[in-house]
Amino acid sequence: MRTVLCYGDSNTYGQIPGGGPLDRYPRDQRWPGVLARELGAGWHVIEEGLSGRTTVRDDPIEGALKNGRTYLRPCLMSHAPLDLIILMLGTNDLKARFNQPPSEVAMGIGCLVHDIKELALGANNRSPEIMVVSPPPMLDDIKEWEAIFRGAQTKSRELALQMEIIADSLEVHFFDAGLYALSDPTDGFHINGEAHEALGVALSREVEAIGWR
Numbered sequence: 321m322r323t324v325l326c327y328g329d330s331n332t333y334g335q336i337p338g339g340g341p342l343d344r345y346p347r348d349q350r351w352p353g354v355l356a357r358e359l360g361a362g363w364h365v366i367e368e369g370l371s372g373r374t375t376v377r378d379d380p381i382e383g384a385l386k387n388g389r390t391y392l393r394p395c396l397m398s399h400a401p402l403d404l405i406i407l408m409l410g411t412n413d414l415k416a417r418f419n420q421p422p423s424e425v426a427m428g429i430g431c432l433v434h435d436i437k438e439l440a441l442g443a444n445n446r447s448p449e450i451m452v453v454s455p456p457p458m459l460d461d462i463k464e465w466e467a468i469f470r471g472a473q474t475k476s477r478e479l480a481l482q483m484e485i486i487a488d489s490l491e492v493h494f495f496d497a498g499l500y501a502l503s504d505p506t507d508g509f510h511i512n513g514e515a516h517e518a519l520g521v522a523l524s525r526e527v528e529a530i531g532w533r
Contacts, residue, residue, distance in 0.1 A: 323364045326352040328408035332369030338506035354520025374412045375428030400441035408453040414472035426482035451493040454480040462508035
């Protein structure tokens, strides 16, 4: 059985657009659940989503626990051995409090890729396959979140290119979620159930296309 770890933020957690932090879609409707359904028997899909998670940054308001790099290593070790790790982070790094350009956000993803490779928790002590997924861009209207994400809308539309550059340089897989899933207008940056379905199905095709040995 192959094991896939989906490591992300609220859009991996399945937070419902416009809802509270504990309002989430059912497990089988969230994109990791859809991915598991599509891949079928012989695949174990692990969902590791946390609302507010960044790539490598301690959040001065929400706390250091939102730093994706801090938790990644113990998370990987607890689920090893792993065949594939899917990283979908970056939206929260665009909050005004971090003041980061898209290129620096992508470099944060690069740090996570380096950490994964260094641990070598795949089969036969090799690095597992890694897929960097750029999150869907934010909409211009993000409602009451405008002050928190001021200026992030434009940056979010540049993330895919910057993440693809990083992924290519590190020789890992890249996938642009924005080609299949759009942010919901209810809050402008979370994806709805239809988008979760489309994203999970599209990702399953990408996973199956990897040259598995």
